[in-house]
Amino acid sequence: MLDRLGRWARDLSGGAAALAYPPLCLGCEGRLPEPSDALCATCLRGLPRADAETVAGLLADGPVEQAVALWAFDPGGTVRRLQHALKYGGRPTLGRGLGEVLGAAVRQAGIVADVVVPIPLSHVRQLERGYNQAAALADGVATALGVPSAPLLVRTRTTLAQARLSKSERRRNVDGAFALAPGADVASLRVLLVDDVLTTGATLAAAATPLAAGGAQVAVAALALAGA
Numbered sequence: 001m002l003d004r005l006g007r008w009a010r011d012l013s014g015g016a017a018a019l020a021y022p023p024l025c026l027g028c029e030g031r032l033p034e035p036s037d038a039l040c041a042t043c044l045r046g047l048p049r050a051d052a053e054t055v056a057g058l059l060a061d062g063p064v065e066q067a068v069a070l071w072a073f074d075p076g077g078t079v080r081r082l083q084h085a086l087k088y089g090g091r092p093t094l095g096r097g098l099g100e101v102l103g104a105a106v107r108q109a110g111i112v113a114d115v116v117v118p119i120p121l122s123h124v125r126q127l128e129r130g131y132n133q134a135a136a137l138a139d140g141v142a143t144a145l146g147v148p149s150a151p152l153l154v155r156t157r158t159t160l161a162q163a164r165l166s167k168s169e170r171r172r173n174v175d176g177a178f179a180l181a182p183g184a185d186v187a188s189l190r191v192l193l194v195d196d197v198l199t200t201g202a203t204l205a206a207a208a209t210p211l212a213a214g215g216a217q218v219a220v221a222a223l224a225l226a227g228a
């Protein structure tokens with residue numbers, strides 16, 4: 001009886017794990033050879049690339065010297081599903097895998113970095129989600145570039161979610177919301193800031209400000225470019 005109960009509990013937990021992490025492609029729902037992947041090779045190749053000029057234009061008048069965003073939100077919604085899975089799916093391995101893909105694009109864009117820095121989440125959001133998707137992405141980018149990833153930034157105050165704010169409200173909302181982590185010395189470092197989505201560029205510009213003030217050269221990389 002105890003034996004059967006044990007087996008039942010094991011089956012149940014195995015089933016729950018399989019439900020939570022179905023190794024299916026987020027694009028075509030085909031089986032994936034690697035459960036840590038998000039997309040099959042065909043869907044990955046088919047995603048629309050973000051327009052480089054639009055990306056550069058968003059960050060042109062701030063402290064950011066180079067910027068790259070990998071994908072544009074597509075009508076099929078695959079990029080949105082990816083973003084959603086990254087944010088709420090509780091799969092840090094997904095972030096690391098996508099980070100490595102982003103890292104290859106960073107290299108292709110000719111961006112050189114000494115250290116990769118994730119945009120910090122507020123403590124409240126990190127507690128809600130259990131992890132910071134930008135940190136998981138940053139780990140993958142750092143692996144692809146062969147440099148360390150380090151949490152050199154902190155939030156100085158809580159901010160509202162940017163999604164429902166206008167462009168000028170977004171800037172005000174995040175202005176001065178980031179500072180160097182205690183003891184962080186970034187003088188003459190080439191820093192690559194990483195976030196999941198680039199919308200107006202307000203968050204990345206605000207996060208780049210204390211880094212640039214500390215003497216760093218700042219570049220940014222985002223997984224996707226969203227229409228503002």
Ligand SMILES: [Zn+2]
Binds near residue numbers: 025026040
């Ligand atoms: Zn697919």
